[in-house]
Amino acid sequence: MTSLLIVGQMLSPEQGGWLTRKLLATLTSDAEWVLWLLAALSVLSIAVMLERAIYFATHRLANSDDVLLKLAKGELDAVKTAVGQQKGMEASVLREGLEWQGKGADSVAEVINATLARERPRYERFLSFLGTLGANTPFIGLFGTVLGIIKAFADLGASGAKGAEVQSTVMAGISEALVATAVGLAVAIPAVIGYNVLQRSLKNTVSRSNALGHALVGHLRSTAGK
DSSP: OHHHHHHHHHTOTTSSOHHHHHHHHHHTSOOHHHHHHHHHHHHHHHHHHHHHHHHHHHSSOTTHHHHHHHHHHTOHHHHHHHHTTOOSHHHHHHHHHHHTGGGOHHHHHHHHHHHHHHHHHHHHTTHHHHHHHHHHHHHHHHHHHHHHHHHHHHHHHHHTOOTHHHHHHHHHHHHHHHHHHHHHHHHHHHHHHHHHHHHHHHHHHHHHHHHHHHHHHHHHHHHTTO
């Protein structure tokens, strides 16, 4: 208990140099803004995950397995009909590849690579935000906890509490401060999960697009000499 009193006295704003007093005056202000910041980041995180989930669901080739089978059989007209005006990387790869089929397999392969390079950033939009959020919100919460602990000891030093009052004052301040860490983790965990799920979905989309593109190029090359 004596050590707590000493720490509280050390954090008293009347002691220390000019810079220490200025920093202490800043850091002992109300840290509730950290919780509001975390709440805002949580709303943004949920909004991004929902937006990306809708985008991924509406920009995929629903019948990709059937289309791949048609490509293997060389039914290019049926493939063109199946793709139609569907959105997404897979549909764009096939649509643009089929438009260039008369220029040879090598040209089609280059067009497919260009289409993949163009479409991928559209799927990756906002994913870096989720990754950054998941990695850094625990530190924001920890920062709020540190501010709360500093404020608790500063209040202890200023109040001159003794005996049981010291324990109740410090414990109450620390328990409130730890809320920021808990909130930071609560924001980070869903963001990390969402980021990993979306990255996995993107990887699958790219794999399916590559498979469709290779199937188209393979068919064109097999029929080039005929």
